[in-house]
Every structure is written in C-alpha cells, then in structure tokens.
Amino acid sequence: MVRVKNEQEIVDMVTKSTFEERRIFTITAHIDHGKTTMADYLLRRAGLMREQDAGHLGMMDSDAEEQARGITIFTSVVLLAYEYGGKEYIAQINDTPGHISFTGEVSRALRGSDGALILVDALEGMMTQTETNIRLAVGEEKCKPVLFLNKADRLISELRLTQKDFYQRLDKIINEVNRLIKEVAPKDSGWKCDFKGNSVAIGSAKDGWGFNFKVLQDKGLKPDIFFKKYMENDILWLRKNLPLDDVVLQMVIDHLPNPLEAAKFRVPKIWPGDLESDLGKSLLTSDPAGPLLGLILKIFIDPKSFRPTLIGRVFSGTLHAGDSIYLLGRKERQKVKRLGVMEITDILDMEYVPAGNLFAVFGFICPAGETFISGDLTDEQIEETIPFEQIKYVCEPVVSQSIHAKDPKDVAKVGDVVSKWLMADNTAKFVKDKDSGEYVLSGIDPLQIEIITKRVNMQVPIVVNDPIIVYRERITQNSEVFHTKSPNGHNRLLMHFEPLDDQTFKLVMDGKVTADQKEKIRAQALRDEAGWDTKEARSIWDVYEGNILVNNTHGLQRLDKIKSYLIAAWREWLEGGPLAREPVAAIKAVFTDATVHEDTAHTGFNEIAGMTISNLSLCFLSSKPKLYEPIQRVDIKSPMGMEGNIIGVLTAHRGQVLNMNQEENLMHITGKLPAAETIGLADEFRSVTSGKALFGYEFLGFEPVPDSTKVILDIRKRKKLPQELPNPSSWDRFIYARK
Numbered sequence: 001m002v003r004v005k006n007e008q009e010i011v012d013m014v015t016k017s018t019f020e021e022r023r024i025f026t027i028t029a030h031i032d033h034g035k036t037t038m039a040d041y042l043l044r045r046a047g048l049m050r051e052q053d054a055g056h057l058g059m060m061d062s063d064a065e066e067q068a069r070g071i072t073i074f075t076s077v078v079l080l081a082y083e084y085g086g087k088e089y090i091a092q093i094n095d096t097p098g099h100i101s102f103t104g105e106v107s108r109a110l111r112g113s114d115g116a117l118i119l120v121d122a123l124e125g126m127m128t129q130t131e132t133n134i135r136l137a138v139g140e141e142k143c144k145p146v147l148f149l150n151k152a153d154r155l156i157s158e159l160r161l162t163q164k165d166f167y168q169r170l171d172k173i174i175n176e177v178n179r180l181i182k183e184v185a186p187k188d189s190g191w192k193c194d195f196k197g198n199s200v201a202i203g204s205a206k207d208g209w210g211f212n213f214k215v216l217q218d219k220g221l222k223p224d225i226f227f228k229k230y231m232e233n234d235i236l237w238l239r240k241n242l243p244l245d246d247v248v249l250q251m252v253i254d255h256l257p258n259p260l261e262a263a264k265f266r267v268p269k270i271w272p273g274d275l276e277s278d279l280g281k282s283l284l285t286s287d288p289a290g291p292l293l294g295l296i297l298k299i300f301i302d303p304k305s306f307r308p309t310l311i312g313r314v315f316s317g318t319l320h321a322g323d324s325i326y327l328l329g330r331k332e333r334q335k336v337k338r339l340g341v342m343e344i345t346d347i348l349d350m351e352y353v354p355a356g357n358l359f360a361v362f363g364f365i366c367p368a369g370e371t372f373i374s375g376d377l378t379d380e381q382i383e384e385t386i387p388f389e390q391i392k393y394v395c396e397p398v399v400s401q402s403i404h405a406k407d408p409k410d411v412a413k414v415g416d417v418v419s420k421w422l423m424a425d426n427t428a429k430f431v432k433d434k435d436s437g438e439y440v441l442s443g444i445d446p447l448q449i450e451i452i453t454k455r456v457n458m459q460v461p462i463v464v465n466d467p468i469i470v471y472r473e474r475i476t477q478n479s480e481v482f483h484t485k486s487p488n489g490h491n492r493l494l495m496h497f498e499p500l501d502d503q504t505f506k507l508v509m510d511g512k513v514t515a516d517q518k519e520k521i522r523a524q525a526l527r528d529e530a531g532w533d534t535k536e537a538r539s540i541w542d543v544y545e546g547n548i549l550v551n552n553t554h555g556l557q558r559l560d561k562i563k564s565y566l567i568a569a570w571r572e573w574l575e576g577g578p579l580a581r582e583p584v585a586a587i588k589a590v591f592t593d594a595t596v597h598e599d600t601a602h603t604g605f606n607e608i609a610g611m612t613i614s615n616l617s618l619c620f621l622s623s624k625p626k627l628y629e630p631i632q633r634v635d636i637k638s639p640m641g642m643e644g645n646i647i648g649v650l651t652a653h654r655g656q657v658l659n660m661n662q663e664e665n666l667m668h669i670t671g672k673l674p675a676a677e678t679i680g681l682a683d684e685f686r687s688v689t690s691g692k693a694l695f696g697y698e699f700l701g702f703e704p705v706p707d708s709t710k711v712i713l714d715i716r717k718r719k720k721l722p723q724e725l726p727n728p729s730s731w732d733r734f735i736y737a738r739k
Contacts, residue, residue, distance in 0.1 A: 007348055009081050013090040014341060014350060014357050019260040019286065021087065022356060023252050024313070026094040026109045028137060029119035030127040030696060034150040037205040038119065039095045041245045042080060077109075077298070077311055077342040077358060084249050091252065092341075092358045102448065104393050104427035105298070106133055108368050110141040111270065111391050112297040112313040112358060115256030117248070118147050118177070118193075122169065122202075123154040125663060126176045128635040128696035132394055134177065138191065139184030140392050142266045146200070146251040147177055147193035153204040156230050159665070163224055172663075174200055186265055199255045201247045209238035210247040259286045259356030267315070272521050273386035282316040288354035292317030292325070295388050296370040299424035300342070300360075306459060308365040308420070311342050313358050317374070320352040324375030327366050328387045329516060333375040337363030367423040386518060390511025393427050395699040397442035398630035398675045400470045401449050404438040406461040414439060417459045421452050428452060431575055442470050444699070446679065469630065469676040471715070472585045472702050473577035475499050475623035481592075482622075484615040485736040486607035491562070492736050493611050494593035497619040500548065500586040504530040508546050515543040542567045545574055546585040558596040562608045569609035573616045578726040579627055580715040585702070589616065614734035621728050627712055628702035630675035633658075636668075636685060637694040643667045645688035653677035672700055 013021065027035045076095045081088060094109035110116065116137035120130055137143045149170055155161045161169065178192045185191040193200045196213055203210025209226070216223060219241065229238050267275070267283045274280050282290025298311040319325075321339035326332070340347035342360040353359040371387035405414045418430050418439060428443040443449040446467045453464045479497035486492070500508070504526065507513040512525055523537035541563065542549040549570050553559065570589070577584040597603055634655070636646055640662070646669055647657055655673030662668070673681075678697060685693040705711050713723060 009088075010079055010090065010341065010348060011350060013081055013088065014079070014353060017088075017090055019258045019356055021089050022092070022258050023089065023115065023256055024092040024113050024259060024356075024358060025115040025117055025252060025256050026096055026106070026113040026137065026143065027117045027119065028096050028106055028110070028133040029150075030121070030124070030129040030133075031097075033119045033121040033124070033127075033130070034205040035095055035119055038148070038150070038244065038248065039076075039078075039093070041205070041208055041243075042091070042093065042248065043078070077360075079341045079343065079348070079358070082249055084253055089249075089253060091249075102425075103129070103132065103136075103395055103444070104425055107136055107140075107391050107393050108297045110137050110143055111295065111369075111388075113137075113141070113143050114259055114262035114266065115252070116143040116145045117252065117256075118145050119150050119205075120147065120173055120177065121154075122149045122152045122173065123158065124637065124694050125169075125173050125668075127637075127694070128633065128698045130177075131180060132698050134180050135184055136392070136394065138181050142186055142262075142269050144189075144191055144255070144257055144262070145181060145193060146255050147174065148210065148248065148251075149173060149200065149202045150205050152202050152226070153207060153230065156227065163227060166227075167223075170202065186269075189265070199251060201251060203242070203244055203247065204238075205244060207235050207239060208244050209235075209242040210244040211242045212247050212251065214250060215242065215247050263315075270389050271315075271386065272389060272525075279316060279385070282355075286356040287316060288318045288356075290316045290355070292319060292323075292372075292374040293385075294319060294325075294359075294372050296366060296368055296372065297358075299365065299368050301421065301424055301455070303455065303458065306420075307362070308424070309342070309347060310361045310365070311358065312361070312372075314353055314355045316355050318352050318354045319359060319361075321350070325372045326375045326377065326382055328371045328373065328382070328385060330366055330370065334364040334366070335375075336361050365420060365423055367426050369426065386521065387516070390514055392510050395427060395444040396509075396630070397427070397429050397444065398470050398699065399445055399449060399467050400440050400442040401446075401453070401467050402433065402438040402440050402465045403453060403456070403462045406463055410460050413460045414456070414462060417456050418452070421455050425452065467679065468718070469674075471580065471582040471630075471705070471711075472628040473579045473582050473620075473625055474584070474586050474628050474702075475620060475625050477624050479619040479623040482615050482618045483593075483736045484611045484618070484731075484734045486602075486611040487734075488602055488607055490595075490597035490599075490602040491607055491611055492593075492595040493566075493591055493615050495589060495591040495615045495619060497623050498588040498590065499623070500546070500588050501530065504532070504548070504588075505546060505586050508543055508548065513543055513548075542570060544571050545583060547574055547587045547589070550588065550590045552590050552592045553594060556594055556596070558598065558603075559594060561600065562594075562596055562603055565603075565605045565608035566612050568605070569612040570616065572609070573613050577625070578617050578620055579625055580712045581719055581721065582627065582715065584620070585628075587620075589619070591615075611734055614731040617726075618728055618731050618735075621726060627705045627708040629705045629711075631672050631700045631703050632675050632678050632697045633700040634669075634671050634673060634678075634681075635696045635698075636671075637663070637666045638669075638685075638689045639692050640665055640667055642689045642692070643669060646685060646693065649681070649684050649688055653681065675699075 029035050079092050081090050096106045096109050138145055155166050181191055198212045198214040201210050201212040226238055263284050263286050279291045293316040294312050294314045296310050296312040300309045323336045324333055340349040340360050347360045369391045373385050405411050422428050430439050430441040432439050441449055456462055475497055481496045483494045513522055519538055523534055526532035526537040527534050539551050541551045574584045650671050653673050654677055655671050657671045659670045682695050685695050
C-alpha cells in the first residue's frame, strides 16, 4: 500500500496550483525497455520509496500478476509533488504497459495526458511497440514527446562500443524516432527530440543515472564521463552526480506542455464540438468555472475486493464529491460518492477536482472512454452536448476462447463478471453463442484473454477452452437487390449491399464515425473525408463493428415502429455471418423501401428479424464474399548469421519478409504472417537463435484467406454447423414475389 507522505500538499496543488505548475504525462515504451524501473526513481524523489529500493522494486507494478510475470499489465497512475528550480510542481504520471496485449491501456492513458516520455532501449533500438506508441502518442492523441535512451550501459558492458560508435548508434535511434514524429505530429508543431535542445536524455534506469546536454553543461562535465566511471566500475558516482530523476524532471518541466498550453492543440483534435461555444472556449482554457466536461479513462478493479475505481480527467469545469453526473454514452445519471486522486492503488480523498487534473471516483462503473457532464442539466442541454472523440485502438480482437461456468447455475453470473472486466478493457469483446450457450471471449492475443479469464475465475469458477483465431467475413462487390417478407407475410424490406470504401471503413474503425454521434457531425465527417452525399450521410441508422446501415427510403409510414427491431437483428447478424459465423465487416447495407403493417401484433421482433436477417444473408451471398484472416507484422532482431534460420521459420508459417537491414552487429528483419501462425512462434525464434532473438509484433490488418473453402468448413465443423457452404436457397421462403 502506498502511503503518501505529503497528502495535504498534493490536495493543495491539485486544487490551487497554477497551470504552469502542473504536468500530466505518460511513460511509454516497448516491453522491457525500462518504464517501471524509471518510475521507481520518480517515486523515490517524491518520498514514496527508499533509496535502496529504487530501480529494483517496480512499485508501479502493484498487481500480483504483474509481479509474477515481471511485466506491466495495467496502467498505474500516481500524483507526485516535486521541488525543481526553487518551485513546486505536481506531476500526474501514467506508467503504461509495453506489451501489445495491453496496448488499450496505453491509448486510454494518452487520451488523458498532455505529454509523453518515450523510452527506447539503446541496445534494442526502435521496436514494433515503440513505433506503435509514438503513432498513438504523437499522431493520435497529440501528446508532445521527450525521449530517454535507456540501458546505455549495455552498449558498453555488452557490445563494448567505442565512444564514436556509441554516439553513432544513439544518433541513429534519435533520427528514427524523429522521422516518425515528423510524419505524425501536428502540422507546423516543429516537434522533435533533440540532444542539443535538451529533449533527449541518455542513461540507465537500472543504475539510476542519466543526463542530457543541459545537465552536463550545468555540472561542467564532458560526455565521456560515464565511460570513465563504468571503466572504473563507479556506478555510485554516476547515481549521485547524474541522478536519473533530475534529468527526467528537467525534460518534463521544460519541454512538456502544461494543461493550458496543451488544450490549444489537443482539444480541436479530441473534441469535435463548436470551439466558439461556451463549452468550447472553456475546454480551450481548461476553465474550472466553465461547464463540466470530463472523460473516464481507466477502470481499476481491485483484484481482492473487485470494487471498481474510475480514473479520468476533468477537461472543463470542476467535479465535486457528491455531484450528479450524466454519462453521455450510457445515457444515465450517476452520483459521485467518493472523489479523489489516484496513488497507484489508493485514493487520496478530495472535496473537488478542477479542470486540468486527473481524478478518481468510486461508487459506480461504466466503460472506459465514457464522456460525462453535469447531471443537473436539462434534457435539451444534454442532447446538445457533444462527447469526446472515441479513443483509437490499434489492435482488433483476433483470438477468441469459449468459456462457460463450471456450475450451470452460474451462467448468468459469468456474463455479469466478464462484462465488468471488459468495461475496464474494451479492446476485448464477448458474445454468447446461441447454440452452445457458452460465452466467446475475443481479444488481441492469448495473453490478454488469459489475464481476463484469470480475473473472472477469481469471482466465478469457469472452464476455458483453447484459443482460436477470429476471422472476418467481407464482400468484394455490390450485391443484387432483394425484397424479403416477414414470416407472417405482413411486412416487407427492399435492400442491397455495397462494400465500404477504404476511407469510410478507416473512419469507422478509428472511431471518427460512430452510432452515437450527432447526425450533423457524422454526416460532415463522411462528406468531408470520404466523399459521401450529405443527404445519404444523414440517413444512417446504425454504425456497428465496421459496418453502416443506411435508410434510403422516403416518406414511409410506421417505419419508426420497427427501427429498434431492425437494428437489433442487423447487429445480431453481423456478429456471425453466413460463411462460418465469423464477424462481418466493411459492409454498407442500404434499404430503399419497406412495408410495415399497421397492427403492432404483426410487427413483433421475430417477424422483423426474420425478414431482415434473410435479406442480409441473401445480399451477402450475392456479393462474392470471402473469408479474411488477421495478419501480424513481426519485428525480429538477432545477431548476424542467424537471419537464414529466422526466414526459414517465417516461410514455414506462411510468412513473408518485408525488409532486412543491418544495425551494427544485429540483423533487423520485418515481415508479416497470419495471426493463426503466431501462437508459439516466439519460442521457435528463440530456439533457432539460441535465445538471442528480440521479437515483437503488431496487428497489421486483414487479408483474404487463400483457398478458404477448407478453412470455412473446418470452422463450421468446430462450431457444429452443417458441413456444406451456405446456399441462398435456405432463405427462399422469405423472398417476396409480387402477385
């Protein structure tokens, strides 16, 4: 348990400090590049850790699962008070995971941050997740970066580089980082990480030292000093004279923006509302007296009590203990029973938290990414309020496992428990299989699912089956037009399909076009960025899992009576398409005519669902559908001479080599291969390189499965479906024929 030694100081600084005295930032890096080790020294500096524990305790990895695995799984949040340059500052810090399985934690932390402290292992260099995190931090969330080149000692102790080679290697890493920053940073921002500009530091988090150009100048030291001290094995001198926390705080305070500075370039990116409105002006100035608008960023569920604590940020106005707030996505009011700030696993209580600060609340649960406003507003004011843009996640659920309760009486409880955990990590998804009654949990990879199922099993005993790959069913051309009728013959629907164009699909998957958006904002995004006709863009009924449903009818009577049923049937159908009951993606379904019976007794859900699902299936099968499989990009670094073995492993698993280049004595290979082939792949790479390979991967997208008939039939067999490809004749009885 963390005991904050300066509680009142933290309270006063959160509520009374100027913007200049606040920094909110995320520490982010590839796995094992040293984020949590660095955080130890920041905790020690604030008086939360003993000197001898810093660099070894990994205090931000507070969860037992994290400690057992030696990796960060959940973002830890801490508020620390520091004295620097004769002034008091408060740093609100997110220590994030580096493993691809938990990249959703990174996305959510960055949304609440103004800056990013990027770590790169000086020996391993830029890795897959480094690149992903820079794109998320700088490109998506517009967090200004600074760079720390960690584990510099390894270049001396392991590679035994000369000073010239040492700095050439670091220059190469800095240039790679800046190339990517320039590519994704806001236009005219001029952002870059520069050693001479003091936004790059070099050091060793393990040994507790670091420096940048300013530190060396202030202390009258030359860059070769740490070479000499390592040769003399005098690590203590480095830790004493070049303390890691000094240079980190200097970069954070001098180069990362405060909340007011950051709001000017971040708010237009993350909030699509009118910046000239009262709320818009308040957001741009982080006005504590303005209208309340905030965002829930993280759900911390205590692994012992299972009580949820919600962590978020106030972007406008002030949040008070006891306030009623309205959740725009869930369309419900909740009461803030307890308010404070998060100190890793504990809440430091506060009476109020003004704009420009992170906060923690206790007393209810909602999904991460939820926008909230004051619960005292009128229905009209609520309806007019624009929520924040959806947080973008770089990975999709491509692996699934079915789970079921050990005790049949716990079936409903399993659903409730899983639902709670997926509010905390909404990069994962789950559905209930209608045929088997089992829940199917889908995630980024088996590790993510393993962590979630372990949590679930702590609350309700479950049986977890082996992981399987989640495919996608997509169409490749426009469909025929189908006219279907309900089972009772009293309702009819005329519909056709079009494949979603790439730009529209990207807008949907990036969360820039959603079902919950205001119609005007959604239509503007589709018109300006994807070339949609404005009238059609305003006729959208639903956006779901990468698909769009459009109502292109005109003046029909009683259509609203069946809207909820039609959308529910559409969403249910999208969860499992006709080919193999895999999720359907990238479809634009357009219905142009409908007949709705005047008597509600004839327009029940089963009637509307029957004609809708049959029409969707017929349209789908007439559009030359294909099965698509998830593809991963792999990133491998190994000693020279082992590249042949690595390429052999790749090609044996249907992989392709995309690029090869030499980095000093390492060979860097990038490639791609199906996700179905990645299970256990890391062990093969380690085996053929005697454990010397550095390995990472990221989600690249979906590609058609070559010769997919066998795969489709295998999936159908596993799901106990008929062992033949679907035939349109199965829905002939629903086709409406004019008399």
